[in-house]
Amino acid sequence: MKRKRSLSTWVARVTLYTVLLLGAVGMIVPFVWMLITSFQSRQESLSSTPIWSPQRLNPANWGAATNLGSQGGSSLWGGLEAHKTVKLELQFQNAPADWKPLAEIPDSGQSTDTSNMFSATSNSSVESRVIAVSTVGKSQVVTITNSGSSYFDNVPLRIIIPQNIELFSSSLFPDSRSRTDAGTVLEWNNISPGLLGYVLENYRSALKTQTLFGRYFLNSLITALSQVVFGLMVCSMAAFAFARIEFRGRDDLFALILSSLVIPGEMLLVPNFVTVFRFGWTDSYPGLIVPWISSVFGIFLLRQFFLALPAELFEAARIDGAGYGTQFVRLGLPLAVPGLVTYGIFAFLGSWNSLLWPLIITNKPEMRTLQVGLQAFIGEAGVNYGQLMAASIMVIAPIMLGFLIAQKQFIAGVARSGLK
Amino acid sequence: MYLLFSGFALLGTGLLTATGFIPNLSLIVPALIFASLVVHCAAKLSSSSWRVVWQASGLSAVLSGLIVAFLLSSWWTLLPGALSILAVFSLNLNTRALPKGAEATLWGWMLVFPALLGLIVWHFAPAVYAFAMSFLHDYKIINQPVWGGFENYLALIVDPNFWKSLLNSFWYVVGTVPIGILIATLIAILLNENVRGLGLFRTIYFLPYITALTAAAAVWKWIYNPEFGLLNAILRTPGFTWLDNPNGIFQSLASLFHLELPSVLQGPSVALCSVMVMSIWHQLGYSVVILLAGLQTIPKEYYEAASLDGATWWDMVRFITWRLLSPTTFFLAVTGLIAAFQVFTQILVLTPTGGVLGDTTTIVKYLYDKGFRDNNYSYASAMAFALFVLVVILSLLQNRVLAKRVTYEI
Known part of the structure; x- marks a missing residue:
C-alpha cells in the first residue's frame, strides 16, 4: 500500500482507470458485437450503420413471437402442426378501403394472388399450407393454415404492397423490408417462431445448415x-x-x-x-x-x-x-x-x-x-x-x-x- | 547412452520402414542389437541377482517386440504394450527386493518409456525424416521416392514467393511480439496499482485468449468488413478495405500527407497489419496474466526504499519494475517468437487466399499451400528445414542479445 503513494493523486487515478477501461472496452467490443450480430436479422446485419439493439432482443416482440408460436405449435419453438392456423395481424397506412395486400409463402408457390400461375396447385396434396388474407376492422389478418397432416418447423411469409402504402404496425416485426419495382416487399423468416425460435433464429438456422x-x-x-x-x-x-x-x-x-x-x-x-x-x-x-x-x-x-x-x-x-x-x-x-x-x-x-x-x-x-x-x-x-x-x-x-x-x-x- | 542411441537407430529405421523408404527386413538387425543391448545393460546393472537379469530381459524383449510390431503393422499392437506396462506396475511389490540402483533404473525407464516413445515417433524421427524428404524429387507419398539432391533447396532460393512469405513472417513477428509485450506490460503495471475490480479487468483482458482462434478470426473478419463492418462505421471510413489491401502500411499513412515512399519503406501490407492487430488482441490477456504473476515476485522492499529516496512513480517503473520484470519479459519474448513464426489460423480465416499477391502469406501458410494443397511434400520439407535453421539462428541471437539484459536482482 505504501509504495503506491506516487500514483495516488486524483489525476493519476483517473488516468489509470481511463486507460484500463478503454483497454477493457477494446478487448470486449468484439465479443459484444459477435453476440449482437448473432441476434440480428440478415437485413439488420447488412445495414450501413451498426445496429446495437436488434429487433429480436426487443422484449416488445417477444410476446407476439410467443403468441404466434403457440398458435402454430409450441410457445417456445413455434412451428406449424397439422390443422393449426397462424394469424398475423397487420395495419397499413394510406390503404384504400377494399384493398388487400398480396401475401405468399416463399419458394412454395402459395399466394393470395389468384392470377398467379402457381395458384392452381394451391389445394393439391403436395403443398398443404393455405394462405389467406381477410380484413378485420382496420387491420388485415394473414392466416396460414396447415391443411395437411405434415409438420412444418418454419413458416416463412412474404407480403408485397404498393409503394404508396406503408406498414403501420404488425404483430410481429418483419425481418426485412426492401423496395422493388413491384412494390415494397416485407419478409418474415418465420411467422410462427415461438419465443426461443424467434430470439435464437440465427442459432437454429446455423444448426440447420450445419447438420454435422x-x-x-x-x-x-x-x-x-x-x-x-x-x-x-x-x-x-x-x-x-x-x-x-x-x-x-x-x-x-x-x-x-x-x-x-x-x-x-x-x-x-x-x-x-x-x-x-x-x-x-x-x-x-x-x-x-x-x-x-x-x-x-x-x-x-x-x-x-x-x-x-x-x-x-x-x-x-x-x-x-x-x-x-x-x-x-x-x-x-x-x-x-x-x-x-x-x-x-x-x-x-x-x-x-x-x-x-x-x-x-x-x-x-x-x-x-x-x-x-x-x-x-x-x-x-x-x-x-x-x-x-x-x-x-x-x-x-x-x-x-x-x-x-x-x-x-x-x-x-x-x-x-x-x-x- | 549407447543403449539410447541404438534405440534411436531402431526407431529411426522402423519409421523409415513404416513410411516405405526401406524394406521391412532391415529392421531385424537393429532390433536384435537393441534387444541384446538391453539385456546386457540390465545384467550389468546387478550381476548379483539373477532375478533382475530375468526381469530386465523379459521387459526388453516385450518392449522391443512391441515396437517392431507397432512399426510393422498397426497402432493397435501398442495396446498389449500399454497392458504390459500396467502389469509391471503391479510388480511394484517385487521390485523392492531389487538392489536400489536396479530398481531405480527399471522404474525410471519404465515411467519414461511411453512419453519417450511418443517423442521419438512424433518429434525426433520426423525431424530427421523431414530432412531426408527434402532431398527427394517431388515426393507425393504414393509415388516411389526418387532422389533429387539439392533441387528443392535450389528452387527455394530462387522462389520469390518463399522470400515474400519469409518477409511477411518477419514483419508479423516484429509487429506482434514487441508491441504485444509492451502493451501487456503497461496494462499489467497499471493493474498492479491496487486497482478496484482487478478480477473483473483480468477476466476481460483474458477472455480473448481462451476464445478459439477460428471463432475470434471470424468476428474480426466481420469487424473488418469494408461495407458493413463495425470498424469502418466507428472510424467513419466507409468502404475502406482492410483485409484485401496490399498497400504498405507506412505508405498508407504517408499518403494521408500525399507523400510517396520508396518501395522498401512501404512496410507490411495493411492486410497483414490487420491480422497483427487481431493477434495482439488475442494474445494480450495471456501476457498480462504472466506479467502480473511476475510482478508479484518483485520484493516490496525495493519500492519502499526507493520511495524513501524520493523516487517518482516513473522512476520506480523504469529502474525497478521494468528491470526485475525482465525474466518474465524474456520468457514471453522467447515463447512469443516461436509462436509468431507458426501463425496460421488467423491468416487462413481472415485471408483464405493469402492476401492479394500473397501479401499475408506467412511462412507456415506457404508451407501449407505447397505441402497440402499442391501435395509437394519434398518441397515443403525443404522449406521446413530452412525454417528450422532460421529459428535456431534467431533463438541463438535472441539469447545473445536479450539474455544479457535480463536482470534477476538489483
Whole structure:
C-alpha cells in the first residue's frame, strides 16, 4: 500500500482507470458485437450503420413471437402442426378501403394472388399450407393454415404492397423490408417462431445448415478429453521419473528431450502427416489424438511441480516401504494436482482450438473438429454474418462457460506456467 | 547412452520402414542389437541377482517386440504394450527386493518409456525424416521416392514467393511480439496499482485468449468488413478495405500527407497489419496474466526504499519494475517468437487466399499451400528445414542479445 503513494493523486487515478477501461472496452467490443450480430436479422446485419439493439432482443416482440408460436405449435419453438392456423395481424397506412395486400409463402408457390400461375396447385396434396388474407376492422389478418397432416418447423411469409402504402404496425416485426419495382416487399423468416425460435433464429438456422455440428462438437470433445487424459498420464509418469527417480542415463535423456524444443512445430507437419498417412490414421481419432500425447512442455512443467515437493516426504515414504510406483500414485500425483490442472488446461485449450492439424488429416466431414467445421462454414456462409456469429458463439460457449466457472484455477494455472 | 542411441537407430529405421523408404527386413538387425543391448545393460546393472537379469530381459524383449510390431503393422499392437506396462506396475511389490540402483533404473525407464516413445515417433524421427524428404524429387507419398539432391533447396532460393512469405513472417513477428509485450506490460503495471475490480479487468483482458482462434478470426473478419463492418462505421471510413489491401502500411499513412515512399519503406501490407492487430488482441490477456504473476515476485522492499529516496512513480517503473520484470519479459519474448513464426489460423480465416499477391502469406501458410494443397511434400520439407535453421539462428541471437539484459536482482 505504501509504495503506491506516487500514483495516488486524483489525476493519476483517473488516468489509470481511463486507460484500463478503454483497454477493457477494446478487448470486449468484439465479443459484444459477435453476440449482437448473432441476434440480428440478415437485413439488420447488412445495414450501413451498426445496429446495437436488434429487433429480436426487443422484449416488445417477444410476446407476439410467443403468441404466434403457440398458435402454430409450441410457445417456445413455434412451428406449424397439422390443422393449426397462424394469424398475423397487420395495419397499413394510406390503404384504400377494399384493398388487400398480396401475401405468399416463399419458394412454395402459395399466394393470395389468384392470377398467379402457381395458384392452381394451391389445394393439391403436395403443398398443404393455405394462405389467406381477410380484413378485420382496420387491420388485415394473414392466416396460414396447415391443411395437411405434415409438420412444418418454419413458416416463412412474404407480403408485397404498393409503394404508396406503408406498414403501420404488425404483430410481429418483419425481418426485412426492401423496395422493388413491384412494390415494397416485407419478409418474415418465420411467422410462427415461438419465443426461443424467434430470439435464437440465427442459432437454429446455423444448426440447420450445419447438420454435422453435433458430430463436430463430439469429435472436438473426444479429441480434447483424450489428449488431456492420456497426456496427463504419460507426461506425469515421465516427469515423476525425471524429478524423483535417480536412474541411469536420466540427465542425458532429459537434456535430449529438452533439446527437441528447438525443432519448430511447422517442421514436423509434413513428416507427421506422412506417418499418419502410412499408419492409415487419416480421418480417425488416433490420428487426431496420438501425435499430441507426449509433450516436452508437459514433461518439463510437471517435472517442476514434482521437484518443488519436499524430498523428505518421499524419503519417509520409502522408509515406510513404498516403492516408486506407490510414491508416484499415492504421493506424487495428489500433491501435484495444481500442476496437473495447469497442464490439463493447456492441453485442452490447445486441442480444442487447434485448426491446422485436424485440417490436414481430416477429409471426411464427419471426422472434422469444431474448428475445421467453423472454418469451412466461414467460407460457405458468405454475407450471412448473423448465422456465422451464432455458430462462432456456439463454438466458444463451452470453453467460455468453463472459464467463467473455474476462473480462479484457470488464471492461476496459466500464471504458474510462466513462473517455472 | 549407447543403449539410447541404438534405440534411436531402431526407431529411426522402423519409421523409415513404416513410411516405405526401406524394406521391412532391415529392421531385424537393429532390433536384435537393441534387444541384446538391453539385456546386457540390465545384467550389468546387478550381476548379483539373477532375478533382475530375468526381469530386465523379459521387459526388453516385450518392449522391443512391441515396437517392431507397432512399426510393422498397426497402432493397435501398442495396446498389449500399454497392458504390459500396467502389469509391471503391479510388480511394484517385487521390485523392492531389487538392489536400489536396479530398481531405480527399471522404474525410471519404465515411467519414461511411453512419453519417450511418443517423442521419438512424433518429434525426433520426423525431424530427421523431414530432412531426408527434402532431398527427394517431388515426393507425393504414393509415388516411389526418387532422389533429387539439392533441387528443392535450389528452387527455394530462387522462389520469390518463399522470400515474400519469409518477409511477411518477419514483419508479423516484429509487429506482434514487441508491441504485444509492451502493451501487456503497461496494462499489467497499471493493474498492479491496487486497482478496484482487478478480477473483473483480468477476466476481460483474458477472455480473448481462451476464445478459439477460428471463432475470434471470424468476428474480426466481420469487424473488418469494408461495407458493413463495425470498424469502418466507428472510424467513419466507409468502404475502406482492410483485409484485401496490399498497400504498405507506412505508405498508407504517408499518403494521408500525399507523400510517396520508396518501395522498401512501404512496410507490411495493411492486410497483414490487420491480422497483427487481431493477434495482439488475442494474445494480450495471456501476457498480462504472466506479467502480473511476475510482478508479484518483485520484493516490496525495493519500492519502499526507493520511495524513501524520493523516487517518482516513473522512476520506480523504469529502474525497478521494468528491470526485475525482465525474466518474465524474456520468457514471453522467447515463447512469443516461436509462436509468431507458426501463425496460421488467423491468416487462413481472415485471408483464405493469402492476401492479394500473397501479401499475408506467412511462412507456415506457404508451407501449407505447397505441402497440402499442391501435395509437394519434398518441397515443403525443404522449406521446413530452412525454417528450422532460421529459428535456431534467431533463438541463438535472441539469447545473445536479450539474455544479457535480463536482470534477476538489483
